[in-house]
Amino acid sequence: MPSVSEPASVREAAAALREAAASRHCVSINRGGGDVCLSTRRLDRIVEHEAGDLTATVEAGIRLSALAAELAPHRQMLALDPPGDPTVGACVAANLSGPRRHRYGTARDLVLGVTVVLADGTVVSSGGKVVKNVAGYDLGKLLCGSLGKLGLIARVSLRLHPRPPAARTLVVPVESASGAQHAAAAVHRSTLVPSAVDLLWPGGLALLLEGSERAAAAELMRAEELLGGAEDGEIWRAVAERQLASKGRTSFPPGKLEAVLEAHPQALVRVGAGVAYLPGPAPDPRPEAVRRLAERIRSEFDPTSVLV
Amino acid sequence: MALPAEFLARIETALPAGAIVREPEQLKTYECDGLTGHRTLPALVVLPSSTTEVQAVVRACHAAGIPFVARGAGTGLSGGALPVADGIVISLARMDRILELDLDSGRAVVEPGVTNLAVSAAVLGDGFYYAPDPSSQQVCTIGGNVAENSGGAHCLKYGFTVNHVTALEVVLPDGELVELGGEGLDQPGPDLLGAFVGSEGTLGIATRITLRLLRRPEAVRTLLAGFPSTDAAGAAVSGIVAAGILPAAVEMMDRLTIEAAEAAVHPGYPDAGAVLIVELDGATAQVEEDLESVLELCRDAGAEEIRVAADDAERALLWKGRKAAFAAMGRVAANYYVQDGVVPRTKLPAVLRRISELEGEFGLRVGNVFHAGDGNLHPLVLYDERNAGEAERAQLLAERILEACVDAGGSITGEHGVGSDKACSMPLLFGPDDLEAMQRLRRAFDPDGLANPGKIFPTPRLCGEVPGPYRAHPLERAGLAERF
Numbered sequence: 015m016p017s018v019s020e021p022a023s024v025r026e027a028a029a030a031l032r033e034a035a036a037s038r039h040c041v042s043i044n045r046g047g048g049d050v051c052l053s054t055r056r057l058d059r060i061v062e063h064e065a066g067d068l069t070a071t072v073e074a075g076i077r078l079s080a081l082a083a084e085l086a087p088h089r090q091m092l093a094l095d096p097p098g099d100p101t102v103g104a105c106v107a108a109n110l111s112g113p114r115r116h117r118y119g120t121a122r123d124l125v126l127g128v129t130v131v132l133a134d135g136t137v138v139s140s141g142g143k144v145v146k147n148v149a150g151y152d153l154g155k156l157l158c159g160s161l162g163k164l165g166l167i168a169r170v171s172l173r174l175h176p177r178p179p180a181a182r183t184l185v186v187p188v189e190s191a192s193g194a195q196h197a198a199a200a201v202h203r204s205t206l207v208p209s210a211v212d213l214l215w216p217g218g219l220a221l222l223l224e225g226s227e228r229a230a231a232a233e234l235m236r237a238e239e240l241l242g243g244a245e246d247g248e249i250w251r252a253v254a255e256r257q258l259a260s261k262g263r264t265s266f267p268p269g270k271l272e273a274v275l276e277a278h279p280q281a282l283v284r285v286g287a288g289v290a291y292l293p294g295p296a297p298d299p300r301p302e303a304v305r306r307l308a309e310r311i312r313s314e315f316d317p318t319s320v321l322v
Numbered sequence: 323m324a325l326p327a328e329f330l331a332r333i334e335t336a337l338p339a340g341a342i343v344r345e346p347e348q349l350k351t352y353e354c355d356g357l358t359g360h361r362t363l364p365a366l367v368v369l370p371s372s373t374t375e376v377q378a379v380v381r382a383c384h385a386a387g388i389p390f391v392a393r394g395a396g397t398g399l400s401g402g403a404l405p406v407a408d409g410i411v412i413s414l415a416r417m418d419r420i421l422e423l424d425l426d427s428g429r430a431v432v433e434p435g436v437t438n439l440a441v442s443a444a445v446l447g448d449g450f451y452y453a454p455d456p457s458s459q460q461v462c463t464i465g466g467n468v469a470e471n472s473g474g475a476h477c478l479k480y481g482f483t484v485n486h487v488t489a490l491e492v493v494l495p496d497g498e499l500v501e502l503g504g505e506g507l508d509q510p511g512p513d514l515l516g517a518f519v520g521s522e523g524t525l526g527i528a529t530r531i532t533l534r535l536l537r538r539p540e541a542v543r544t545l546l547a548g549f550p551s552t553d554a555a556g557a558a559v560s561g562i563v564a565a566g567i568l569p570a571a572v573e574m575m576d577r578l579t580i581e582a583a584e585a586a587v588h589p590g591y592p593d594a595g596a597v598l599i600v601e602l603d604g605a606t607a608q609v610e611e612d613l614e615s616v617l618e619l620c621r622d623a624g625a626e627e628i629r630v631a632a633d634d635a636e637r638a639l640l641w642k643g644r645k646a647a648f649a650a651m652g653r654v655a656a657n658y659y660v661q662d663g664v665v666p667r668t669k670l671p672a673v674l675r676r677i678s679e680l681e682g683e684f685g686l687r688v689g690n691v692f693h694a695g696d697g698n699l700h701p702l703v704l705y706d707e708r709n710a711g712e713a714e715r716a717q718l719l720a721e722r723i724l725e726a727c728v729d730a731g732g733s734i735t736g737e738h739g740v741g742s743d744k745a746c747s748m749p750l751l752f753g754p755d756d757l758e759a760m761q762r763l764r765r766a767f768d769p770d771g772l773a774n775p776g777k778i779f780p781t782p783r784l785c786g787e788v789p790g791p792y793r794a795h796p797l798e799r800a801g802l803a804e805r806f
Contacts, residue, residue: 130759149748150760203537232607303500304514310767311762
């Protein structure tokens, strides 16, 4: 049975990894496997929230709901909304995102800086806590999607956004793949500024329209004139459930939506981003040369393969 | 030292004669970029026209151990394209084709030598544009933008180059070709694309770049407000942020830069201690509502004069003074040095006061023009090189400003890059372990260190045996990170 380690500080996390590396133990982060399971459960503090700068620094084990509760009174938010209330660290390591990525992007677009414990216990920082910064390599971006193989993400500095006071949802029924493509193209070519454009396939296209009360209502009206449909805020529950249940993700140029729908009888599609969540697993589309490069990076960061 | 004959033979086989520059007089064109104080004559310059040619050149460099420096338009301000003596420069200027426009997907595929503005120009008629807009956008190239992760006035709302690149074809430093990113977003594995953008030419050469195009907004409103002081203008910016408004751009200029801009391009700015330019864009209903709020917040903060542009021509005039600010400094000073520092936005007033103290200490004037929304300062240190020692004093003053930025929790560069200019300032921000972690990434891409060596990382040769004083990473100093 692997032992479980739950460090409560970056220092403890570094000690745990240093020790594991010294005793040639394999370590997994926040999942099973290896000789030691390292959990970030107790690394869950908000270290700093500078409301005036729209930035926050948090420990990676904090759940999105806990961070949202801190930010809400300031009418601010971290614009990452994957379902299932994951931790900030998981959003980075597994590149998790939700409907609002349409407007705000994913973890790579919101992470300003990181503090990482490398496999040998070395603690390193990259980036910073300011929203604009090009000093040195951006290891925060490299860690997005790294699945715990490059190090333990201990702290993350994040860009925040003002939370729009009002949200309205338009749902447009779509009957066919070509109908879906047509509706998505109409949105893409319009000057609407939706926060999310999700297609529950088969079923309906959902537009999230946010802003002031007046502006959100005006956007809803414009969207309705363009697409028809009806207001239905309940659809986001179904969207979240579909995404949570999915086992694979595939991505495509947004103009090729129709072909993707024809290939997949059931999917949740972020049509603006060109990302589809599928009921079954999806193959890794990366060419061999890219996988080799990723492996070279992994072995530079963890030459003795401590992290599994 | 001359280049090895075998290497030259390979280059001559790979490229037509007209794509090889070797006359010393012609090589001089490439000896520096926009940071003209740093100059090195390269041994050779090549101008490939295709990915295949770039690959052939890089393979030859790899085989012979010759360092290479990729170059776009040479407008960079940090010496990122500074050649290496005994090395070659690979100019991407001839790879200037827009390869593909896919408006249905909101994508443009371009070669690295395409200028920034050419991308927007190609799709404007269809109602789209490319968002990052560095001030040099008429001449700077997309390849250079990728290397530097260029920003611009509108990155407060729309982000930087890295947020708008979806795929890159890259020639690695051993000549291998890889595709980072891909047809779709969210590729599995670490975000190599994100790590490559902004790596200043040290990880390879991007030869084919896929960009995200955005729909032009329904409404754009631009206003200019004159304030008695930078403090008052800063208070207005704080008010705008606190109100939950995210403008497309918030720019500030102080009295000295206003006067210089007025003398140079006559934008009709008010006689004020500071001006703010605020641009709002998006859906009409939201923009009009935000405009009312911003006007009120500016008045509350003591704005003495406010102008809202009535049309595109008036908007262009409001921006004209801001965009000409750097060049306008030539009107009020013989020479100037452009600094590029970042502070948390709320620390702007304190850092501006510190800059004002430094002016007194050094007996030099500093003009301030900056992206107030994201805390990116561009202090312009004025000097006259004809006065003995003044250039050195200006350089020292500019370094002191950087230290003030770092002390306030900021960064040594917001958009101009580290290059050769600030490599020795990296220890202000990063400790040896941080830099070593970055080197791990470097080694995975470029184990021989042939791609743009001498940039970003401080070395004893560059900085002397003792690297600059290490002053704890901002995260660490704020008690946010520990070091062992």
